[in-house]
Amino acid sequence: MARYSNANEILNRTALEVGLVPIADPVASADESFIQLTGLLTSAGQEMVELHPWQILRGVYEFTTLDTDSGTYDLPEDFSYMIDQTGWDQTNRVAIGGPLSAQDWSYLIGRDLVSQSIYASFRLVDGIFDLFPQPPPANLKIRFEYIRRNWVREQGQLISNRDDIGSGSDVVMYEPILIIKYLKVKFLGAKGFDTTQAALDFETMFYSRTGKDEGSPILSASSSQRGFPYLSPIYNVGDSGFGGG
Numbered sequence: 001m002a003r004y005s006n007a008n009e010i011l012n013r014t015a016l017e018v019g020l021v022p023i024a025d026p027v028a029s030a031d032e033s034f035i036q037l038t039g040l041l042t043s044a045g046q047e048m049v050e051l052h053p054w055q056i057l058r059g060v061y062e063f064t065t066l067d068t069d070s071g072t073y074d075l076p077e078d079f080s081y082m083i084d085q086t087g088w089d090q091t092n093r094v095a096i097g098g099p100l101s102a103q104d105w106s107y108l109i110g111r112d113l114v115s116q117s118i119y120a121s122f123r124l125v126d127g128i129f130d131l132f133p134q135p136p137p138a139n140l141k142i143r144f145e146y147i148r149r150n151w152v153r154e155q156g157q158l159i160s161n162r163d164d165i166g167s168g169s170d171v172v173m174y175e176p177i178l179i180i181k182y183l184k185v186k187f188l189g190a191k192g193f194d195t196t197q198a199a200l201d202f203e204t205m206f207y208s209r210t211g212k213d214e215g216s217p218i219l220s221a222s223s224s225q226r227g228f229p230y231l232s233p234i235y236n237v238g239d240s241g242f243g244g245g
Helices: 007-017 032-051 102-110 176-190 196-212
Strands: 058-064 072-074 079-082 121-125 128-132 141-148
Touching (some): 032 176, 102 121
Antiparallel strands (some): 058 141, 121 128
């Protein structure tokens, strides 16, 4: 299990690296440097959401359509962005089409293709998940994965539930050394100091952590394919119960 640090620990470790003296509660401090560090920590955390689809921030959105639905659904409150190619109509066991562009959506609506549409498609508009056809058929189980914008876990909470720093006990759900290196770059830059070495340290750590954030497939230099055969008549079809006789 990964070890995460709270805001005060991150601020004090960053303070040491930039030549400041750590204090008991940096978030509550009236010191100008720690006020600035705290604000920059919030900015750094929010920016990190956009830099990589971190495993710890992944969420699942799913719903089943009803015969009274309009086809328009509110996205989760913590939604940041959808993970590409994770949208599925699990009822029909097919991927949902999209995201549709404004032109595609206008075409489907303009041609009145509701009755001719076989599979569901979608678009995202200002916090709304639009599903086509509209209204959709009932009992479609729609599911996709997304990145949550909440990267802060308040004390006593089981999952991250905020996207800003509110107290020194707030737990930051990034690898501590990574967010410390990024905060250092932002603080030195805000003060007008040279950030060359600090930026290099952050870049090195960023590529290291993104490479370890999730597993990677085995790469082969040969022409053979050794990927997992999800559907294969050789490897994973039952030994009996098929064919005639």
